[in-house]
Amino acid sequence: MAITIKDIARKANVSITTVSRVINQKSEGIGDSTRKKVLDIIEELDYRPNSIARSMITKQTNTIGLIIPDIRNPFFPELVRGVEDFANQHAYNVFLCNTDGEPKRELEYISLMKEKNVDGIIFTYSCAETIHQLEEIVLDQKIPLVLLDRGVDDQKFSGVSIDNEKAGYLATKHLLDLSHTKIGCITGPAQFPNSKDRLNGYRKALKEAGIPFDQDLILAADFQMDGGYQAAKTLLAKKDITAIFAFNDVMAFGVYQAAAEQGMNIPEDVSVVGFDNINYNQLLNPKLTTIEQSVYDMGEISAKILLEQITQGGDVKNKTLYLEPSLILRESTKKLEN
Amino acid sequence: MAITIKDIARKANVSITTVSRVINQKSEGIGDSTRKKVLDIIEELDYRPNSIARSMITKQTNTIGLIIPDIRNPFFPELVRGVEDFANQHAYNVFLCNTDGEPKRELEYISLMKEKNVDGIIFTYSCAETIHQLEEIVLDQKIPLVLLDRGVDDQKFSGVSIDNEKAGYLATKHLLDLSHTKIGCITGPAQFPNSKDRLNGYRKALKEAGIPFDQDLILAADFQMDGGYQAAKTLLAKKDITAIFAFNDVMAFGVYQAAAEQGMNIPEDVSVVGFDNINYNQLLNPKLTTIEQSVYDMGEISAKILLEQITQGGDVKNKTLYLEPSLILRESTKKLEN
DNA sequence: TTGTAAGCGTTATCAT
DNA sequence: ATGATAACGCTTACAA
Numbered sequence: 001m002a003i004t005i006k007d008i009a010r011k012a013n014v015s016i017t018t019v020s021r022v023i024n025q026k027s028e029g030i031g032d033s034t035r036k037k038v039l040d041i042i043e044e045l046d047y048r049p050n051s052i053a054r055s056m057i058t059k060q061t062n063t064i065g066l067i068i069p070d071i072r073n074p075f076f077p078e079l080v081r082g083v084e085d086f087a088n089q090h091a092y093n094v095f096l097c098n099t100d101g102e103p104k105r106e107l108e109y110i111s112l113m114k115e116k117n118v119d120g121i122i123f124t125y126s127c128a129e130t131i132h133q134l135e136e137i138v139l140d141q142k143i144p145l146v147l148l149d150r151g152v153d154d155q156k157f158s159g160v161s162i163d164n165e166k167a168g169y170l171a172t173k174h175l176l177d178l179s180h181t182k183i184g185c186i187t188g189p190a191q192f193p194n195s196k197d198r199l200n201g202y203r204k205a206l207k208e209a210g211i212p213f214d215q216d217l218i219l220a221a222d223f224q225m226d227g228g229y230q231a232a233k234t235l236l237a238k239k240d241i242t243a244i245f246a247f248n249d250v251m252a253f254g255v256y257q258a259a260a261e262q263g264m265n266i267p268e269d270v271s272v273v274g275f276d277n278i279n280y281n282q283l284l285n286p287k288l289t290t291i292e293q294s295v296y297d298m299g300e301i302s303a304k305i306l307l308e309q310i311t312q313g314g315d316v317k318n319k320t321l322y323l324e325p326s327l328i329l330r331e332s333t334k335k336l337e338n
Numbered sequence: 339m340a341i342t343i344k345d346i347a348r349k350a351n352v353s354i355t356t357v358s359r360v361i362n363q364k365s366e367g368i369g370d371s372t373r374k375k376v377l378d379i380i381e382e383l384d385y386r387p388n389s390i391a392r393s394m395i396t397k398q399t400n401t402i403g404l405i406i407p408d409i410r411n412p413f414f415p416e417l418v419r420g421v422e423d424f425a426n427q428h429a430y431n432v433f434l435c436n437t438d439g440e441p442k443r444e445l446e447y448i449s450l451m452k453e454k455n456v457d458g459i460i461f462t463y464s465c466a467e468t469i470h471q472l473e474e475i476v477l478d479q480k481i482p483l484v485l486l487d488r489g490v491d492d493q494k495f496s497g498v499s500i501d502n503e504k505a506g507y508l509a510t511k512h513l514l515d516l517s518h519t520k521i522g523c524i525t526g527p528a529q530f531p532n533s534k535d536r537l538n539g540y541r542k543a544l545k546e547a548g549i550p551f552d553q554d555l556i557l558a559a560d561f562q563m564d565g566g567y568q569a570a571k572t573l574l575a576k577k578d579i580t581a582i583f584a585f586n587d588v589m590a591f592g593v594y595q596a597a598a599e600q601g602m603n604i605p606e607d608v609s610v611v612g613f614d615n616i617n618y619n620q621l622l623n624p625k626l627t628t629i630e631q632s633v634y635d636m637g638e639i640s641a642k643i644l645l646e647q648i649t650q651g652g653d654v655k656n657k658t659l660y661l662e663p664s665l666i667l668r669e670s671t672k673k674l675e676n
Numbered sequence: 677t678t679g680t681a682a683g684c685g686t687t688a689t690c691a692t
Numbered sequence: 693a694t695g696a697t698a699a700c701g702c703t704t705a706c707a708a
Contacts, residue, residue: 002685004685004686005685005686014695015694016685016686016695017695017696017697020686020687020688021693024687030693030694031694034694048449048452049453049686050685050686051454052390052393052399052455052685053684053685053687053700054687055390055686056390056684056700056701057685057686057700058686058687066434070419071409071422072617074412074617074618076415077409077412077415081409081436084409084436088435088436093435094433095431095432095433095434096404096434097431098419098422098423112431115389116389116431117388117390253618253621256621279410279412280412280591280618283591283595283622342702343701343702352679353678353679354702354703355680355681355704356677358702358703361702362703367678369678372678387701387702388701388702389702391700391702392701392702392703393684393702394683394684394702394703395683395702395704396684396702396703677708679707680705680706681707682703683702683703684701684702684703686699686700687699688698688700689696689698689699690695691694691695691696
């Protein structure tokens with residue numbers, strides 16, 4: 001049997017109330033000698049208050065839920081770390097949940113987290129439809145929630161994301177500046193807001209340069225390497241494309257594979273721009289030019305916003321933050337010679 | 339105010355006991371009509387029992403702690419996923435904790451997990467000393483714990499790991515078979531049991547081949563890319579080394595960098611073997627020959643063992659499992675011409 | 677088949 | 693400055 005506040009009280013000849021007071025550092029009204037006595041006994045017995053019992057009363061668990069598609073996607077470890085570090089610094093623990101982007105599991109985890117009485121949730125969703133149901137589940141119970149990365153709805157929830165449109169614009173502009181005009185695009189799933197926004201940036205850059213938008217140059221994939229590979233194969237085959245903009249680095253890896261298979265060199269035959277700047281991608285040959293998003297920061301900031309909402313309680317205003325993307329120039333893009 | 343078992347009871351005109359019974363699916367003694375009535379109301383009000391309150395009584399939280407050095411190390415996402423999947427399938431949630439291998443944080447997290455009343459802990463430690471303190475903290479309270487990956491102590495705790503000695507042997511043997519005799523070794527921190535075991539395998543292979551062991555060929559690093567890079571620089575400079583065995587892939591990446599800097603080609607000038615077979619390393623040029631460990635499986639198995647211990651309660655025998663490593667032949671090793 | 681009541685380990689309220 | 697006691701929301705003997 002674990003040792004409880006009662007044991008401390010008994011051994012110190014005080015009431016459990018007193019013990020509770022010294023544990024919670026109530027400054028008011030405790031004799032110095034009593035405090036010391038209690039503290040000593042706590043130390044001696046190595047007593048730790050049972051946080052479950054505490055939670056019952058305080059309605060706080062010092063726990064947050066972090067729901068993401070898949071930690072194996074190299075984008076997420078950095079993000080998770082940002083969340084966990086900030087949370088831990090503020091005495092919170094984090095439940096990690098992988099949904100694989102399946103709507104059913106997304107909803108299940110949300111429910112589960114509610115059942116476990118987390119103080120708040122950070123959620124990277126995959127399915128737009130989930131968001132609607134979220135409102136029912138979360139909104140009326142006022143459990144703080146911040147949407148992370150995949151599109152953000154600044155009406156109903158707080159959110160953190162990069163400025164995806166700007167990012168799409170930057171990447172495309174870079175290729176245009178290198179005289180490319182036939183720029184293939186491998187997007188994420190069409191319904192993802194982040195994909196839409198990046199594509200908007202792409203169109204904007206094109207329009208600015210007076211180049212017509214060609215739907216045939218756009219292929220949707222799944223943010224996986226093989227998806228990028230398949231899409232690249234199609235793009236490289238059927239069009240006189242001189243550059244490809246992949247909406248994440250992992251898919252850009254697939255482009256590398258497809259190019260190698262077809263005996264095309266990067267960047268001589270085709271320029272490639274990625275997205276995310278995940279670790280170790282500078283090991284690629286040639287090194288990948290890509291869009292950097294401060295993933296760790298995103299995680300940290302989302303945790304910060306969440307904890308603010310938690311501590312401020314009830315009716316805080318939602319807050320949506322957009323981080324600045326930037327272009328990392330490496331070796332996979334090259335001016336088009338003619 | 340969230341809705342409780344009382345609300346259900348009141349609305350159904352039954353006692354909370356009855357409600358509790360139908361929630362927990364006690365087969366015994368509940369009238370079909372009552373059950374249906376209660377179920378309907380639960381559905382209607384979308385009631386979920388408060389797991390905190392439940393935990394107070396049952397002494398179970400359906401929660402486990404997973405303590406690792408750093409999720410950003412590409413070895414861990416796969417492992418974490420294995421744990422989380424298995425846990426989730428059995429209605430457990432997992433707290434993710436990153437220690438950066440700092441002994442202080444390792445201990446803190448263990449304590450924290452105890453305070454949060456997790457049902458068990460999966461622990462990848464970094465500091466041998468931590469293990470001693472673990473005994474005090476964990477053993478006398480019989481909180482189930484399984485040691486993962488970094489060395490295993492089959493006396494006091496359960497554990498899951500690959501057969502590191504065999505892995506070291508396999509890698510070294512492969513290089514010996516290719517006629518290499520001057521084989522540099524970049525190990526992990528010297529005190530890590532997994533490093534020691536891998537080195538033992540290296541020695542064993544050498545001995546078998548009748549080649550003397552040379553301590554100067556062995557450099558300890560930190561499992562990070564830069565550590566591998568530094569060590570490789572030293573090794574490549576001072577010795578007529580023709581092959582390097584790095585104790586993880588990330589350090590092998592560092593070897594690639596160092597080799598490139600010194601204008602050495604892999605595998606023509608130096609053969610390289612890695613360890614872990616992390617994702618995307620086949621994107622390296624040349625593709626990395628490495629030791630495969632079934633990381634996902636390790637995670638899954640550790641979760642399985644942990645849950646067994648949890649459900650069997652009290653005095654289960656500790657269980658230590660060693661998985662089989664295997665050599666993945668790719669392009670970074672080559673027969674030594676002479 | 678159903679209900680009453682005790683109790684889990686805390687904190688919060690109100691006395692003393 | 694300290695203590696008695698009622699919660700918190702549930703499960704579980706023990707009754708009925």
